Amino acid sequence: MHLSLATLIILVPALTTLLLFFVPAKKVQVVRWLAAGGAFCTVIISITMMATYDKAVGGWQFTQVVTWVEDLGISWNVGADGISVAMLLLTSLVIMAGTLVSFKVTDRPKEFYILLMALVTGVFGVFAGRDMFFFYFSYELAVIPMYLLIGVWGSTNKEYATMKLTLFLTAGAVVALIGLLLLYWHTKEFFDANPALLEAFRNAHPDFSDATSSSFNLLQVQYAAKHAMEMGGPASREFFSLGFQLWVFPLILLGFGAIAPMWPLHTWSPGGHAAAPSAASMLHAGVLMKLGSYGIIRIGLTCLPEGAAKILPIVAALCMMNIIYGGMVAMAQKDLKFVIGYSSSSHMGYVLLGIASMNVIGLNGAVFLMFAHGIMTALAFGLIGWFYDQTHTRMLPDLGGLAKQIPFIGVCFTIMALASAGLPGFANFASEFMVLIGSWQEAVRGNSWFFLYTILAVWGIVISATYLLRAARWAFFGPLNPCWEGKIKDADTWFWRAPFIMLIAALVLFGCYPKLLIDVIATGTGPIVDIIENARQAVAGIK
């Protein structure tokens, strides 16, 4: 049977997970290299996808559809568009780095890697899935291993952190699930009422020639939404009316927003990052948080555009809390992981702001920032993990002058801090700048609040520079704290350096020439902005 790349990228880590079960726990090297091999395959696949994605055609590519549960309309329905390609690349790079830095894990490495690979299987499933059920299923698949990874291998108040994280994530998922089910039933009613459109959908998509009215297929839901909204004014139409959208979109927004994490639902994230072992926090901050914003874009914006158009301007205000408040809290932290944790929540505010701008450059910037921030934050947690293993403290006042002892890590950390502070030459700058342009564009369009938001967001960049340079200054510069003299080992072989170099290389490559990735992303965001734009015009006059 022919397997598309999108199927492969989910199956490879799944198979790795399975294979790992059969490796004796004592053969630690085999376990490690097997996991690294699996991760490496995903990198190869995602790079191939990136390289072979046909930008001229756009849309969904590498698709594959196999029916699972016919009665409920659930199927193995995968593929990748521009946004997915970027996210898959991000995930594979982060898991590659994650498996490599985890070679240091000596406590039950087999179980550790099994959970890690299971987790990443779920993440790939979300990013490549086109079926809402599969989407949700994969999402849960990603959350549960995280619970164990933090609970077993974590540090610093790990029981509390892992419990809180899991509760927030599953609660968020359940709220989103309600939204998804409402969409599902609504679509079914719509197609039952309009069988001709179902027929038209079948004809338009050869892959779904046996589609029935009940379907979790995202494309079918989008199709329903599109045609339903053509059938009348926002208030008067029967299906996907503004009322319905205003009721379901907040569910999707809150559900996925809790993962994004949107203020004030963010508190699980810094604690979770801090407690998690390196690889888990890398995946967690680097990838898992992006599932939330990805869900909002992928499902919220495309299926419920009118709801989005009405509610997103309010969300932008919450973004400011993320950016400014998150930044200020980061400034007051003493634990390095908490600094980066709060900075993540601050940066995700820019992603949400880009989404809330609802225009091409803002949305492109948001997706690009998801990528950039994912790489950057994975780098941060990998580096912190490196010396935390040896110092057993991350409190900034206890560190100091580490650059003398571990120059390589020090250099990488400085690079990370500068990248995170939005320095040109790194992907973060290009993406944040695009978000700012997008936000201002929205302000010019008529929503004057966005002037204030943009000003605050620009100020947020100043804040981020403050706390990051402060952290770098405390931890790495100045005189070496004598208690670390000769105690800490640098990443002195190319093997240990590889993951960090790889991540930095990705940041620099896409930072120096962002067009490379943006052109791909734009093929995915373009249609979404069109949908939103139509919806905005439809609801323009309605309060």
Added chain:
Amino acid sequence: MEIHIAHYLIVAGILFSIGLVGVVVRRNAIVVLMCLELMLNAANLVFVAFARMHGNMQGRIFVFFAITVAAAEAAVMLAIIIAVYRQRETVNTDDMDIMQG
């Protein structure tokens, strides 16, 4: 005075109530068991009464089943009570609270 269906039902109701009150207020497991039997028999009585009124056999057959099952149940319950007594040297239900939340 003619014995009317209502009379049967009243007797059954009284029996059932006595049983129910016994189950709720008594603490001796054996008495509780006996009270349970009373309630069962109240139900049986209703079955029989209605069977006679409607003149069919279904109610009576149910009663046979109920009596049989009740007998088996009584046997099992007595066995449990004995087992508990051996363990804890009491049949007071107030002391059997290891399932307390």
Added chain:
Amino acid sequence: MDDNTVATLAYVILFAPVVAAILITLFTRKSKGISAFLSVGSVVTGGILSVILLFDQLAKGPGTPPVISQFEWAAARDSAIGDIVLNIGVQVDFISILMSTIVGVVGSCIFVYALGYMKGDEGWSRFFAKFAFFAFSMLGITYATNFVQIFIFWELVGVSSYLLIGYFYQKPSATDAGKKAFMTNRIGDFGMTLGILLLFFAVRDVFGAVDGFSFVELQRIFTDEASRTLLFDAMGWKAGLGAFLIFVGAMGKSAQFPLHVWLPDAMEGPTPVSALMHAATMVAAGVYMIVRCYWLFAWAESAMIAIAWIGGITALMAATIAVVQNDIKKILAYSTLSQLGYMVMACGMWGAGAGMFHLATHAFFKALLFMGAGSVIHACHTNDIWEMGGLAKKMKHTTWTFIAGTLALAGIFPLAGFWSKDEILSASHHIAPLYWIGVGVAFLTAFYMGRCVFTAFFGKYRGDGHPHESPAVMWVPLAILAIFAIFGGWVGAPADLNPFGEHGLQSYLLVAYTTVAEGAHQQVINWPTGQGHMAKSLHMNVAVIGTLVAVAGLFVSYLFYGSRKFSAEKAKKMFGPIYTLVSNKYYIDEFYLFLVKKVQQGFANLCSIVEQHIIIGIFVNGLAGGAREAGDKFRKMQTGRVNTYVTMILGGLTLLVFLFVVGKEFWG
């Protein structure tokens, strides 16, 4: 040369240093020789190519249209408001070539000098990699074609300064100074970002899908009266605001009051870094941008007035502080500040040509002075001028070059500084208070430089080392720069004194920033307050006053510190509180420290408390605690006793029956 060659050369000039930096970082860290060769070689190549371009430009005559080559860096295809394209490329015209020549030539001297100065430093390769990167960032600003690119390199200059000022990363004061420089610049960039956005969308709003980042496009709009009026009418007061916000970026880089605080601290870096930063790169960037985007500022009168006053205040404030400094590098740092204020003030009074000219001459003599100071520090192992003295006998080359630089800076005829200072004073002639500030600063400049020279180079040696002349690799660059400092000013002299007659520097500069190239058609713009043409001859009264105050300044300093006729101690006492105020730098650092440590950190701590105790403590943990409490309460229902359960069953049953019977009555 045809346009392609010009663009290619510009690309080579721009990218050679970064290629060198990358090669050094990746491959040649271990071999010091190759690292230094790559780094110095890249900048010297840039310098030579810049000079070639400059001569080409001179041959082509004033007003040659700019050569622009750019590629798409990132873009958003937006059908609603038109594509937003961010480009990177090179814009080669007289101004950018002039700047690149300054960076290349002065930079080459400094790089060669650094070979001597950094000898034996363990971070040799690291230093040269960063140094080359610094040059690259500055050249990126120089050749920028649009606001996004200039902003990108703007930030890169900021980070290079962070890395180089904090070069001695184990020294807390150095890393703090680096951080301070970066943060202060960030605040400037905050304004600049907003200014760029404001401008871009205002232009979009009025003219549709025009690239509102591109300098050429914007220049076309701003210099054409009809389109300018259209834009200004649409923008209203925001036009001045936009110009001012972009200027805020220049305030950060060119260290204008109140964002000047990072610059004196930046002395923590190695001396070649200070020289590069204060002469050719970084601080020059702000002034350069003002000149580059002069069309933007020229008609925004409110912004111009603000710019002029900020420049004037900076010049005066820094000059007064320089008078009371004892650290030779600090004296020069405040002097730089003051001179930058001068340039900005000139720009603000529609004298961008004068500003740019002063930027060029200042680059040469300030680099010279810094490197001379470095040479002295190298010899005496101290920065304090009171621990030097009598060096004239021991360090001949350093002394005469330093004196040449001092005289040039003081503006003594006919050294370089005289001509450019004269231009500035002429430009500011029409705003009286600023003119007198300019004259006052000229006096103070001569005075503090005289103080520095008389104290450090004459009299008796007061230190306890054995100062000796620096090696040739250090003093030869000094000599080269000294020649420029002495003779370089003539190229910009007024026409009747200029060796090139009518074709002096100013004729090129004026045309470069006053023309719009539309094909072959050249249109000379009349700036709002004249200043459209090259001065034919010296303004005699300005020149005489300027020279007199400079000589007076030197003479007074001689009386204080040379012949010691007057006592500096008595003067100190005489000025009392003013002296305290000035020697504490007007308490501006303390004020900022208060803002950062108390206000900002206080707010951060407040947020943290809110986070910990309200959001986490009350909401999150409260929710969790509530669930736990409720569970605790409800579990009491599970008594474990059969009787309770039976009672509950009974109660439930009764309720159900009741609902069925009574409910039927109610709800049918």
